[in-house]
Amino acid sequence: xxxxxxxxxxxxxxxxxxxxxxxxxxxxxxxxxxxxxxxxxxxxxxxxxxxxxxxxxxxxxxxxxxxxxxxxxxxxxxxxxxxxxxxxxxxxxxxxxxxxxxxxxxxxxxxxxxxxxxxxxxxxxxxxxxxxxxxxxxxxxxxxxxxxxxxxxxxxxxxxxxxxxxxxxxxxxx
Amino acid sequence: xxxxxxxxxxxxxxxxxxxxxxxxxxxxxxxxxxxxxxxxxxxxxxxxxxxxxxxxxxxxxxxxxxxxxxxxxxxxxxxxxxxxxxxxxxxxxx
Numbered sequence: 001x002x003x004x005x006x007x008x009x010x011x012x013x014x015x016x017x018x019x020x021x022x023x024x025x026x027x028x029x030x031x032x033x034x035x036x037x038x039x040x041x042x043x044x045x046x047x048x049x050x051x052x053x054x055x056x057x058x059x060x061x062x063x064x065x066x067x068x069x070x071x072x073x074x075x076x077x078x079x080x081x082x083x084x085x086x087x088x089x090x091x092x093x094x095x096x097x098x099x100x101x102x103x104x105x106x107x108x109x110x111x112x113x114x115x116x117x118x119x120x121x122x123x124x125x126x127x128x129x130x131x132x133x134x135x136x137x138x139x140x141x142x143x144x145x146x147x148x149x150x151x152x153x154x155x156x157x158x159x160x161x162x163x164x165x166x167x168x169x170x171x172x173x174x
Numbered sequence: 175x176x177x178x179x180x181x182x183x184x185x186x187x188x189x190x191x192x193x194x195x196x197x198x199x200x201x202x203x204x205x206x207x208x209x210x211x212x213x214x215x216x217x218x219x220x221x222x223x224x225x226x227x228x229x230x231x232x233x234x235x236x237x238x239x240x241x242x243x244x245x246x247x248x249x250x251x252x253x254x255x256x257x258x259x260x261x262x263x264x265x266x267x268x
Contacts, residue, residue, distance in 0.1 A: 040205075101193065
């Protein structure tokens, strides 16, 4: 679908990509960078690259994986450049991937979950977010993060175990 | 690694049920690059094409041997032009 076009994607293609994938790209970027403004800059860069012809290798069935891989690379670059990685734990608590809830119990759980998620190592956090909330397969996750499939699966398992341990008191109350 | 798979699955389902955020709606106009205006707008190209077509039509309609200079002598049937009294010639009136 996108194949072969060196000229870049059309305005229509870009709008469709935006409408179908930007929410997943936004949440994945936010899970890595924890800073909305940085994620916005990253997504702007990605859409600019797509407009300039970086989408030529994209195939319809793995479009989202391709885009998430671009988010992964862009976020890692930014963390190295701006030392966001060192500071991400002190990011504003509102900059989370979860919607706040009017129900106080759910909201308390959301806050604890967000705090627990921040405590995971970045490598585990991104795999957990991709698997649980973006519903990617381990095969896609290994492609997105550039890791072997078994590593993706074990990082997910370690991450879930750690989340379970951190959230057990709250989870048992619900 | 996972001592209680059943409970874990229930835990995972609980986590999956969390409502997820969407990017702010106003980001759409920021993320999509602005369309670049064409160097030669379509109207201008159409005008140029019309001009070239007219010029070519005039070129084709112009005969090859056409003499565009003024006539060397006035037509023989016309009387001489007299616009003052010094030029009066009564023999012409007879």
